[in-house]
Amino acid sequence: MLEELLNNVLAKLNLSLADFSELINRLLDYGVINRDESAVEAQLYDRYLSCSELVEDYLNVIGIRLMHDAQFLSLRAFPPSAEVPGLIDDIHRPFNGGMRYRPNQQEVACILVLRVEYEKAVREGKVDDKGCVLLAFEALSMSMTNLLKRSLPENISERKNLFTRLRQLRLIHFSSDDMLEGDEEYWLSIQPSIVNFVSSDALTNLYPSEEQNSLNQASEDGHVL
Incomplete structure (x- = not known):
């Protein structure tokens, strides 16, 4: 029926x-x-x-x-139980995570740094007409080190898994898998959907003086959404 x-x-x-x-x-x-x-x-x-x-x-x-x-x-x-930026939460939603994907610590750290870089670009007017922000691979690597004292995975397969997953989530886009080999001349595009993936409250906690502590705590806890 x-x-x-x-x-x-x-x-x-x-x-x-x-x-x-x-x-x-x-x-x-x-x-x-x-x-x-x-x-x-x-x-x-x-x-x-x-x-x-x-x-x-x-x-x-x-x-x-x-x-x-x-x-x-x-x-x-x-999915049910997920916090949706900009939408009122359902007070009757279940407490479990259900089918929601939970990023691992490496993914969380990279996502947070990408969100910070996106916000910086917005403030500087470096956003294209589709809302995307270009970021050099070298700049991402440096930001990971400066903000989190972390490095991107040195193992090629681990690095490929990380960036492939972020591309699947439509948070970044890159045209060549050669970037995964670590060539610092390559660029990636941060997609505007990252704004909906990382809540405003999470971003607020990153500025200004407690930036590193907040990022470290968030990446350790695995909290992005």
């Missing part, structure tokens, strides 16, 4: 159940869709726009909330 009702609604929107399922599965699998990422994600994002209320109602049934950043053409799904 539910499938029949869904088909009836989708028919009015000129969408098939297969198209709708593909969009939902992509959101549940990746957790994020960015229109500028690829032709596939552009198609899925445009499909969302044609049935946004249905998608949000459908996901809401299982406690998943969706944040739509219309300015930077991105969607991010937040």
Whole structure:
């Protein structure tokens, strides 16, 4: 019966159940869709726009909330119990983490440093028209050392896992895997979605005098969201 009702609604929107399922599965699998990422994600994002209320109602049934950043053409799904920047928390939400991905300490440290660098670029007006910020690999490495007294992984496979995961989360973008080899001439692009990934409260704690202590504590605790 539910499938029949869904088909009836989708028919009015000129969408098939297969198209709708593909969009939902992509959101549940990746957790994020960015229109500028690829032709596939552009198609899925445009499909969302044609049935946004249905998608949000459908996901809401299982406690998943969706944040739509219309300015930077991105969607991010937040599972039950996740804190969603800019949205009022549900006081009845469960206490467990459920399906939420919990970054490891290395990922947390890198994400926090990327967020700091993004904020600096915003203040200096170094943001492109898509809300992205270019950061040299060398600058990221130096910031990790200066802010956290940490180094990026020296092991190539560990470094690849770190940056691949951050790219999967749509927090960064880089055009060549050669960067993972440690060539300091390469640049990465910090995506505007990082603003929704790291809460404002977390960022506030990074400035000014207690910057290093706050970053160290956050990375040790594994708190990003």
